[in-house]
Each structure stands twice: as C-alpha cells, then as structure tokens.
Amino acid sequence: MIIGVPKEIKTHENRVALLPGGVAKLKENGHEIIIEQGAGVGSGFPDAQYEKAGATVVDDVEQLWGRSDMIMKVKEPLEVEYPRMRDGQIIFTYFHFAASESLTKAVIESNCTAIAYETVEQSDGSLPLLIPMSEVAGRMATQEGAKYLEKPQGGRGILLGGIPGVKPANVMVLGGGIVGVNAAKIAAGMGANVTIMDINIARLRQLDDLMAHNVDTMFSSRVNIEQMLPHVDMIVGAVLKPGAKAPHLISRDMLASMQKGTVLVDVAIDQGGCFETSTATTHNDPVYEVDGIVHYCVANMPGAVPYTSTLGLTNVTLPYAVDIANKGWRKALQDDPELKQGLNITGGKIVYKPVAEAFELAYTPSEEVL
Numbered sequence: 510m511i512i513g514v515p516k517e518i519k520t521h522e523n524r525v526a527l528l529p530g531g532v533a534k535l536k537e538n539g540h541e542i543i544i545e546q547g548a549g550v551g552s553g554f555p556d557a558q559y560e561k562a563g564a565t566v567v568d569d570v571e572q573l574w575g576r577s578d579m580i581m582k583v584k585e586p587l588e589v590e591y592p593r594m595r596d597g598q599i600i601f602t603y604f605h606f607a608a609s610e611s612l613t614k615a616v617i618e619s620n621c622t623a624i625a626y627e628t629v630e631q632s633d634g635s636l637p638l639l640i641p642m643s644e645v646a647g648r649m650a651t652q653e654g655a656k657y658l659e660k661p662q663g664g665r666g667i668l669l670g671g672i673p674g675v676k677p678a679n680v681m682v683l684g685g686g687i688v689g690v691n692a693a694k695i696a697a698g699m700g701a702n703v704t705i706m707d708i709n710i711a712r713l714r715q716l717d718d719l720m721a722h723n724v725d726t727m728f729s730s731r732v733n734i735e736q737m738l739p740h741v742d743m744i745v746g747a748v749l750k751p752g753a754k755a756p757h758l759i760s761r762d763m764l765a766s767m768q769k770g771t772v773l774v775d776v777a778i779d780q781g782g783c784f785e786t787s788t789a790t791t792h793n794d795p796v797y798e799v800d801g802i803v804h805y806c807v808a809n810m811p812g813a814v815p816y817t818s819t820l821g822l823t824n825v826t827l828p829y830a831v832d833i834a835n836k837g838w839r840k841a842l843q844d845d846p847e848l849k850q851g852l853n854i855t856g857g858k859i860v861y862k863p864v865a866e867a868f869e870l871a872y873t874p875s876e877e878v879l
C-alpha cells in the first residue's frame with residue numbers, strides 16, 4: 510500500500526510519525542512511502558535520510574493525502590486537514606476524539622478509518638501506544654510545574670525541594686497511572702512531598718511499595734481532594750478512562766481554597782482536561798491564570814522534546830503499522846484484539862463506545878464492521 514507521512518502542523522509539534530528506519534522496514538514489506546518535505550527535521554532526521562531509506566519526499570501535501578492508502582501522523586488532524594481525509598483511507602494517529610466533537614464529526618463525514626494510538630489496548634488494560642508519550646509528559650509535567658512555580662512566571666515562588674531548614678513543596682498527583690507515576694518520580698527526586706491519588710486501590714498498594722519515602726498515596730475522592738487543596742503548591746492532572754472525556758476532579762469553586770500561585774498542570778487536557786477551568790493551550794503560550802491559580806494545559810507536551818518523543822513513539826507504533834499495511838486494516842484488526850481496540854470510527858460509524866457516549870452519538874459495535 511501507499512503510506513503517507515505529513516509534517517505535523519500543531520503549534521511547536523516537532524515529532525514525526527515514521528523514522529528512516531521505519532521507511533526501510535515498510536519498503537522491505539513491499540510498501541511505498543511518501544513523506545512531506547521537512548517532516549522529520551524537527552526530530553533530527555533530514556529529508557536526505559528518508560530518501561536514502563527509499564521514501565519519496567514531496568512538497569505537495571494535498572497530493573500526499575490524496576495518494577495515500579494510509580496516513581501516519583502523530584497528532585489529531587486539525588481543521589485544515591479535515592477536507593484531506595477521504596473515503597476508504599486509513600488514518601493511524603492520536604485522535605483523542607472525546608475532546609473534540611468537530612473532529613469526531615469530520616472523521617464520520619469523511620468515511621475514513623480512524624485507528625487511534627491512544628486506545629490500542631493490551632489484555633492487562635495497558636495502552637502500549639500511549640505509554641511512552643505518557644512517560645514523557647509525566648516527567649515534563651513536574652519540570653514545567655516547577656518552572657511555573659517561580660514567581661516571575663506567575664507561581665507561588667516556592668522551590669520544589671526546599672532547602673535544609675525550609676520545607677519542600679507539596680505536590681498532588683491525580684491519577685497514579687503512567688503520567689502520574691512519572692510526574693511523581695521526578696517530583697520526589699527533586700525533594701518535594703508527593704501525594705498520588707487514584708481510585709484503583711490495587712494500584713495505590715503497588716505504588717506504596719515501589720515509590721520513594723517522600724511519596725504517599727491517598728484514595729481519590731472529592732472529600733480527600735478538597736482536604737488537600739489548601740496545602741498543595743502544584744497539582745498534576747493525570748487521570749484517564751480510555752477514550753472517554755476526563756472527569757472534572759477540581760471545579761472552579763474549589764480554586765478559592767487554594768493558595769494563590771498554585772500551579773495546575775493538566776496533562777489529561779488531551780481528553781478534555783480534569784479541572785473544570787482547563788482549556789487547551791500551546792507551547793507558544795502555555796499558561797493562563799484563573800482566580801490566581803496558574804494553569805498549564807498543553808495538549809502535545811511531548812512535541813517539545815521531539816528527539817526523545819519521536820524515538821519513543823515510533824518504537825511502538827511501527828510494528829502495528831507494518832501489520833496494517835501488510836494485511837489491510839480489517840484483517841489486521843481481526844487477527845489482533847489489541848489493535849482492534851484502536852478502531853474508533855470507520856465508514857461513518859463510531860465503533861468505540863466512550864467516543865459515542867461523549868457526544869451522545871450512535872454507537873456500532875466494531876464486530877459489525879469487521
């Protein structure tokens with residue numbers, strides 16, 4: 510099949526969906542690869558390396574979308590890309606549909622087949638195509654949060670680790686999954702007092718055993734969150750119910766009980782955000798303030814560290830891409846229950862329940878389209 514890789518167009522999104530090594534692998538399997546000029550440059554891979562691996566580099570993005578049987582991307586299609594998606598085309602990328610009704614409707618209307626990285630799911634419930642980016646975003650969350658806690662950046666002016674004789678900062682992490690654990694690890698390493706909150710007691714039990722002495726666990730409930738709010742300096746939002754809109758764990762009225770200059774880093778913003786006052790921001794203008802509380806809500810955090818993120822992402826996406834290209838999407842999904850979980854929309858039908866529920870749209874079980 511013909512596989513097209515456009516350059517990412519989201520603000521400061523420097524990742525690319527395929528490496529020159531991936532091009533070589535797909536070529537070996539008999540496929541043709543078209544890549545947009547400059548697509549890999551931001552991640553350190555110039556066009557010449559793609560050409561050497563056997564890709565055709567083009568500057569006409571409309572032609573690339575028009576000719577490709579499968580589009581491989583990193584971030585969800587943006588509005589200018591909506592008219593490029595077409596009937597019968599496979600699009601393999603992060604979609605985060607529950608955060609955007611307009612994208613959901615555009616994909617339905619296009620009749621394309623949307624296989625979402627973020628909902629590919631293994632039998633133990635883990636999300637293999639989300640994990641590496643959650644590792645990046647979790648680690649970055651603390652780094653960014655620490656920066657915006659600085660007074661000139663609008664924060665409280667507190668050093669995460671404190672110093673001898675002065676107490677460290679208190680960090681609350683909502684959701685003890687991949688993002689949460691990675692955020693907590695870095696915060697604990699910097700010397701902060703960390704509390705991880707989750708609704709999964711088994712997970713909290715595991716974290717209690719594994720994490721450093723300055724990390725506590727607590728059951729996530731409204732009462733427990735409210736009790737903590739006056740004492741925290743930074744909160745990382747890291748909850749997820751796969752494919753669904755994130756629950757709002759902190760409402761606007763709850764901001765009043767927090768200290769001015771507290772920093773909220775809403776990593777879950779790609780699924781709509783877990784604070785009521787969160788609105789997606791970009792790396793150009795990452796923070797804003799509501800009632801004296803600093804909000805950092807960048808929906809493509811890993812895009813800022815593309816040297817790490819592109820390698821981490823393509824390590825895991827390539828084997829699935831090869832499978833889809835070799836077998837066609839239907840057979841690849843029929844053969845692989847993990848990949849089947851990635852199918853969100855095809856032929857105008859939503860086949861992933863949490864997406865249909867997010868917008869009260871009709872749901873068709875994926876078995877009916879496979």
Ligand SMILES: NC(=O)C1=CN([C@@H]2O[C@H](COP(=O)(O)OP(=O)(O)OC[C@H]3O[C@@H](n4cnc5c(N)ncnc54)[C@H](O)[C@@H]3O)[C@@H](O)[C@H]2O)C=CC1
Nearest residue numbers: 642643646684686687688707708729748749777808809810
């Ligand atoms: N903004 C960005 O650039 C990026 C955002 N993300 C997003 O970060 C979010 C978290 O991802 P992962 O850590 O990989 O998910 P995960 O599935 O590993 O962890 C989510 C955790 O949230 C917990 N949870 C669910 N409801 C909860 C509640 N009410 N209170 C407390 N905990 C609750 C779950 O039990 C689970 O342990 C996702 O929305 C993901 O898409 C991931 C990477 C980059």
Ligand SMILES: CC(=O)C(=O)O
Nearest residue numbers: 642779808809810811
């Ligand atoms: C998962 C996600 O939103 C990202 O890597 O940008």
Ligand SMILES: [Mg+2]
Nearest residue numbers: 720721722724
């Ligand atoms: Mg401990």
